[in-house]
Amino acid sequence: MGNTQVKTGDMAASDLRVVPIIISFVVAGFIGLFSETALNMALTNLIESFGIHETTAQWLTTGYLLTLGILVPVSGLIMQWFTTRQLFNTAIVASIIGTFIAAIAPSFMVLMIARIVQAVGTALLLPLMFNTILIIVPPHKRGRVMGIIGLVIMFAPAVGPTISGLILNNLTWHWIFWISLPLLIGALIFGLFFMQNVTTPTKPKIDVLSILLSTVGFGGIVFGFSSAGEGGGWGSPTVIASIIVGAVALVLFSIRQIKMQQPMLNLRAFKYPMFTIGLLLILVCMMVMLSTMILLPLYLQTSLALTTFAAGLLLLPGGVINGILSPVMGGLFDKFGPKWLVMIGIAIVTGAMIGFSTITIETSSAFIIALHIITMVGISMVMMPAQTNGLNQLPPELYPDGTAIMNTLQQVAGAIGTAIAISILSSGSESFMTTVEDKADPLNPLLAFTAGVQDAFLFAIVMAIIGFVISLFIKRVKVEHQM
Incomplete structure (x- = not known):
């Protein structure tokens, strides 16, 4: 699959305006990821506004993840059919349409549709961004550039809850989208002027069966784990059936890709050991990070009785420091x-996870802030170096497949980590309540919830230890292929 050759003829590699291209992706990516986490803080308002149940409101997140899980695996194929400019503009237009529909949404169903349209934009943008950077940035500079991308990916979700808390204190949830809209339009205009085509589409044959198996496989896994985390429980027939069907479809999908001469998603990327090790480390980090990101706001608002805005402020320093450190870690990786x-x-x-497993209803806010900062410093040292090192080992023709695999499995790992964390939290709280004598005591539910949070962080500790063992095998890749 040779779609990653820099375009020649009408545009030589030396004619590429690298900085404006990167800025176009950074601006668009920031706004897309900001609106994703900003909406999570507005779920309580949406439940009241639309008169819906908590599990129904969670579909705004689940539907988004589901769309990503279905579309991102196909992105490797899509990038071979269309030019960089076509895909970038389509991604931003989808984000603009989704954001506008969300801003005027009169009902939950309309907002749900808007979230799916937004997810289409994100599903196209993220793999395209990583693939383009691998093509236009030489290997010895990739760490720093990937660090800048990491700043955006981490900083946007970090400021999202804080800014949305401020918005919700003064305005309705619609304004989360109204504020994002002009910024997206600005990103589109900037992209129209500065985005360039960096690849030549090869338009390989489309295998419908592969797309179908990929959709059922990744979609089934994400849906199953998300449903378990929403309260359906692991014993729910829907959860069990979704995960089994998804797993079988993925096995069939993998077998088909290996046998095909021109696979939709080239699994030969897994033959490169540093790519596989880097991928495993990213999946561990995503599970730890996303489980922490869902547990901490719940703990802060329930156990410590903080407001949404106060909880968002507490989590802001860690996210900001992570964003600032990402380019620094990228530079250290290059060196x-x-x-x-x-x-x-x-x-x-x-x-940090061991520290989080000790929190109680009397834990100070300063302790939580410190642990969160430590967590985010550690994550910044792992994510981009592991990702860049892994992708560096791939030959250029496997860049689209490598980025598609990494982006897809990150979504799946996020769904799994979140679902397991919520399930452990729920079961831990229930088992605590069976041991108390006075169930009417209003303090006991708080103690039970906190005990559930402690149990959930034990899962994060186990995952982090597995990550440490994997990290012992990582080695620096010597890039031999030329751009």
Whole structure:
């Protein structure tokens, strides 16, 4: 699949305006990821506004993840059929349409449709962004550039809850989208002027069966785990059936890709050991990070009785520091390689998770802020170095497949990590309540909830330890292929 050759003829590689291209992606990516987490903080308002149940409101997140899980695997194929400009503009237009529909949404169903349209934009944009950077940035500079991308990916979700808390204190939830809309339009205009085509479409044959198996496989897994985390429980027939059907479809999909001469998603990427190790480390980090991101707001608002805005402010420093450190870690990766960065980073994350497992209803806000900052420092030392090192080992023709695999499995890992964390939280709270004598005591539900949070962080500790073991095997990739 040779779609990653820099376009020649009408545009030589030297004619590429690298900085404006990167800025176009950074601006668009920031706004897309900001609106995603900003809406999570508005779920309570949406439940009241539309008169819906909590599990129904969660579909705004589940539907978004589901769309990503279905479309991102196909992105490797899509990038071979269309030019960079076509895909970038389509992604931004989809985001603009979805954001506008959400801003005027009169009902939950309309808002749900808007979220799916938004997810289409994100599903096209993220793989395209990583693939383009791999093509236009030479290997010895990728760490720093990936670090800048990491700043956007981490900083946007970090400020989302805080800004949305401020908006919700003064305006309705619609304004989360109204504020994003002009920024997206600005990103589109900037992209129209500065985005360039960096690949030549090869238009390979489309295998409908592969697309179908991929959709059922990844969609089934994400749906099953998300449903379990929403309260359906692991014993629910829907959850069990979704995961089994999804797993069978993925096995069939994998077998078909291996046998095909021109696969939709080239699994040969897994033959490169540093790519596989980097991918595993990213999946561990995503599970730890997303489970922490869902547990902490619940703990802060329930156990410590903080407001949405106060909870968002408490989590802001960690996210901001993570964003600031991402380019720094990228520079250190370019200079020293990934091994010590990743090993020390995952050890720091493990220590922070051990700290989180000790929190009580009397834990101070300062302790939570400190642990969250430590977690985010550790994550910044692992994510981009592991990802960049892994992708560097792939030959250029596998860049679209490598980025598609990484982006897809990140969504799946996020859904799994969130679902397991919520399930452990729920079961831990229930088991605590069976041990108390006075169930009418209003303090006991708070103690039970906090005990559930402690149990859920034990899962994060286990995942972090697994990540540390994997990190022992990482080595710096010597890039031999030329751009």
